[in-house]
Amino acid sequence: MSGVAVGKSVPRNETWEKVTGAAKYVDDSSRSGMLYAKLAVSPHAHARIISIDSSEAWSIPGVKAVVTGQDFPVLTGSPLADRPPIAIDKVRYYGEPVALVVADQEYIAERAALRIKVEYERLPVVHSPIEAYQSNAPIIHEHLAEYKRHEEVYPEPGTNIANRTKIRKGNMEEGWGNSDHIIDVRVTLPQSDHAAIELRCSKAEILPDGNVIIHSASQSPFVIRLAISDAFQIPLHQIIVHTPLVGGSFGGKSAIQPEFLALLASRAVGGRAVTFVNSREHDMISSPVHIGLDATIKLGCTREGKITAVEILHLFDGGAYSDRGVVMSRAGATDCTGPYRIDHVHCDSLCMYTNHPYSTSYRGFGHPELTFAIERAIDLLANEVQMDPLEFRYYNAIGPGDTSPTQTPLNRSNIGDLPTCIARLRTLINWGSNPSSIEIDDHLIRAKGVCCFWKNSNTPTNAGAGAVVIYNPDGSVNLLCGAVEIGQGTRTALTQLLAERLRMDVHRIHISTDVNTEKDPQHWKTVASRSTFLVGNAVLRAADDAIEQLKITASIVLGYPPAELEVGGERVYFRKRPDIGIGVERIASGYRYPNGNTVGSQVIGRGSYTMRDLTLLDYETGRGTTGPEWLVGAQAVEVELNTNDYTYKIIQAASVIDAGRVINPQMARSQITGGMSMGLSLASREIFQFDHEGKILNPQFRTYKLIRYGEQPEYLVDFIETPDLEAPYGLRGIGEHGLIGMPAALANSLSTAIGHALNHLPLTPEMIWRTIHDSD
Numbered sequence: 001m002s003g004v005a006v007g008k009s010v011p012r013n014e015t016w017e018k019v020t021g022a023a024k025y026v027d028d029s030s031r032s033g034m035l036y037a038k039l040a041v042s043p044h045a046h047a048r049i050i051s052i053d054s055s056e057a058w059s060i061p062g063v064k065a066v067v068t069g070q071d072f073p074v075l076t077g078s079p080l081a082d083r084p085p086i087a088i089d090k091v092r093y094y095g096e097p098v099a100l101v102v103a104d105q106e107y108i109a110e111r112a113a114l115r116i117k118v119e120y121e122r123l124p125v126v127h128s129p130i131e132a133y134q135s136n137a138p139i140i141h142e143h144l145a146e147y148k149r150h151e152e153v154y155p156e157p158g159t160n161i162a163n164r165t166k167i168r169k170g171n172m173e174e175g176w177g178n179s180d181h182i183i184d185v186r187v188t189l190p191q192s193d194h195a196a197i198e199l200r201c202s203k204a205e206i207l208p209d210g211n212v213i214i215h216s217a218s219q220s221p222f223v224i225r226l227a228i229s230d231a232f233q234i235p236l237h238q239i240i241v242h243t244p245l246v247g248g249s250f251g252g253k254s255a256i257q258p259e260f261l262a263l264l265a266s267r268a269v270g271g272r273a274v275t276f277v278n279s280r281e282h283d284m285i286s287s288p289v290h291i292g293l294d295a296t297i298k299l300g301c302t303r304e305g306k307i308t309a310v311e312i313l314h315l316f317d318g319g320a321y322s323d324r325g326v327v328m329s330r331a332g333a334t335d336c337t338g339p340y341r342i343d344h345v346h347c348d349s350l351c352m353y354t355n356h357p358y359s360t361s362y363r364g365f366g367h368p369e370l371t372f373a374i375e376r377a378i379d380l381l382a383n384e385v386q387m388d389p390l391e392f393r394y395y396n397a398i399g400p401g402d403t404s405p406t407q408t409p410l411n412r413s414n415i416g417d418l419p420t421c422i423a424r425l426r427t428l429i430n431w432g433s434n435p436s437s438i439e440i441d442d443h444l445i446r447a448k449g450v451c452c453f454w455k456n457s458n459t460p461t462n463a464g465a466g467a468v469v470i471y472n473p474d475g476s477v478n479l480l481c482g483a484v485e486i487g488q489g490t491r492t493a494l495t496q497l498l499a500e501r502l503r504m505d506v507h508r509i510h511i512s513t514d515v516n517t518e519k520d521p522q523h524w525k526t527v528a529s530r531s532t533f534l535v536g537n538a539v540l541r542a543a544d545d546a547i548e549q550l551k552i553t554a555s556i557v558l559g560y561p562p563a564e565l566e567v568g569g570e571r572v573y574f575r576k577r578p579d580i581g582i583g584v585e586r587i588a589s590g591y592r593y594p595n596g597n598t599v600g601s602q603v604i605g606r607g608s609y610t611m612r613d614l615t616l617l618d619y620e621t622g623r624g625t626t627g628p629e630w631l632v633g634a635q636a637v638e639v640e641l642n643t644n645d646y647t648y649k650i651i652q653a654a655s656v657i658d659a660g661r662v663i664n665p666q667m668a669r670s671q672i673t674g675g676m677s678m679g680l681s682l683a684s685r686e687i688f689q690f691d692h693e694g695k696i697l698n699p700q701f702r703t704y705k706l707i708r709y710g711e712q713p714e715y716l717v718d719f720i721e722t723p724d725l726e727a728p729y730g731l732r733g734i735g736e737h738g739l740i741g742m743p744a745a746l747a748n749s750l751s752t753a754i755g756h757a758l759n760h761l762p763l764t765p766e767m768i769w770r771t772i773h774d775s776d
Helices: 015-020 106-113 172-177 221-232 258-268 280-285 325-334 367-384 389-396 418-428 490-502 531-558 665-684 742-754 765-775
Strands: 035-041 047-053 063-068 097-103 117-122 161-169 181-189 201-206 212-216 239-243 274-277 292-301 307-319 344-353 444-456 464-471 477-481 509-511 565-568 571-574 577-583 589-592 598-602 604-610 630-642 648-658 714-720
Touching (some): 047 097, 097 258, 172 307, 181 367, 212 221, 221 258, 307 367, 367 742, 389 418, 389 444, 418 444, 418 630, 418 714, 444 742, 477 490, 490 531, 531 604, 630 742, 648 665, 648 742, 665 714
Parallel strands (some): 035 274, 648 714
Antiparallel strands (some): 047 117, 161 344, 181 292, 565 571, 571 577
């Protein structure tokens, strides 16, 4: 049910700027005297650095500085500090920065970077997480035990294991003893690119007073400030980070990398302003990427189809450095079962070092990967027990009264209603009584595949946000907060929440497209589909604070107690006689009597919110609570496969999601549709192609394939609404969730079509052909 603003399809605040080309991003502005920085990168995936010769670079007119790892031998990273911004003693992935050149012009810096000569001693390359897991694998980080730990992380020195998360629930002997059917499956998902339109970029300047000014395309401006303070030993108050509109991110700009490089460049030239912008190739190979996974699943059920036990080994491809990969591997453990009731669970989820580009957050944060693994197993087990795969999921769907793999008790508020999602999906895609593949002619086959998913946010236990509501003299409102606009529409949704609480026209609320850490209240990060939850709760508290201030001033003027007054329609009025009241514009800056006496003052509401009741995981059992709630959903894909050459067309893709409360229906559908498209692209074609030396062979969009216009299917999106009682107006974050199940649903549909298990992404015609012929 719609209110004043919640439930309305309000146009996004920045729409006009974007469609007219007036929107400003980090690299859209320059100034006189700006310098430019470019990278020299490693041509090897694993090698010792013997020497670096920068003499030819220095000989080029216009070069102002050359920075190497020896100039700043500091390790950065969170939660495990294992990565130098520029390689120090050895390189661990192809494309790793080995030097940074600063020059008057961008082309001069790029030309000089190509003149940097590095002598290397080649080392054995670790090509995959399964290879890294072997006891005789080359060790990528010899000093793993010495790295500083910022959060809960459990590296295993002497191995390539950056982190291990264990889940131990129930009794495995009992679980397997009750299993009449058991299947084993291995799945693999490769590393791939975030492929945001805007390249990673940052500008840095050190002022004469020591203040550091950073402009960055980032999801994490407040984390940038903390990371720079820690690495460079600069007081926090002297670091100011500006983040304007961001041209897409999908998790890739939550990592702190270009900011370090820009600041190192500025420091090398006496604090002058320096711009650092990736080329597309460096954005793909030098900056962090989407994580890969190699997983094995053993899953059992009774003859009636009740799932009894699961044993899982996740080997995540974290690449050369840990970054957020260790936290994604933890997320892969905490939700490892998918949204199903399984009483007996044994899971080890490891983040493995390999000689690949290092991994960072990616839309879904480990959940597309874990979902692909468990959903392939679910489909195979349903086939084994000869049950309709959608019915099998409905029968085992998790719900109130169950517990998560981390043994968190579930209720209607924190788990939502998966059975209704499944039932709605059945109707939406016309899933009949015989969901098997249908042969259209002698070489075309149509088939549908389904999956279910869930996602917990896996946030720090102290993740929080603040907000400030400022009334203007005309009764309009300015909203200040730290949520970054990366294309998801969060800042528009926040104005809707505020308008709903203040009961005023949403168009009378202004929110800037920029974030400034000096002026805006702190916000953890714009990640994990948490911004509307965290900042939204802070906004509502700030609104309530402002409302109380308005009531106090109005009570003096009107002569009624504040408790008997209401605020709405830009008026404060007596609840029993709404005709008695005063316009907000008359008291927004205090009320002035005819004799000049003034009561009250400018209304400035403030509010903050921090996650509640979350706990760390017990290392031995995995018991704990890593997020306030789960979002659940069911998805489906219909394909038409040509058995002559194994090409296929995606006909239809569908999602039914429990969104809690839909704040902006049009934006919500667009978010889910965009995620579904991204998930289908990821599943059907996206992959980094490595050669035998660990070099990436497709570091441009000419060779790195993405889903394109004309290849999109029909998208069907529907919502059910089971409110989350802790969230603003019951909402659940939906920014990532359209993507999560698409790889699994596509694999399930194609597996049904060809009659062979497709367990490895991407699902290219060649991969399908090889699967069929390798299994013959």
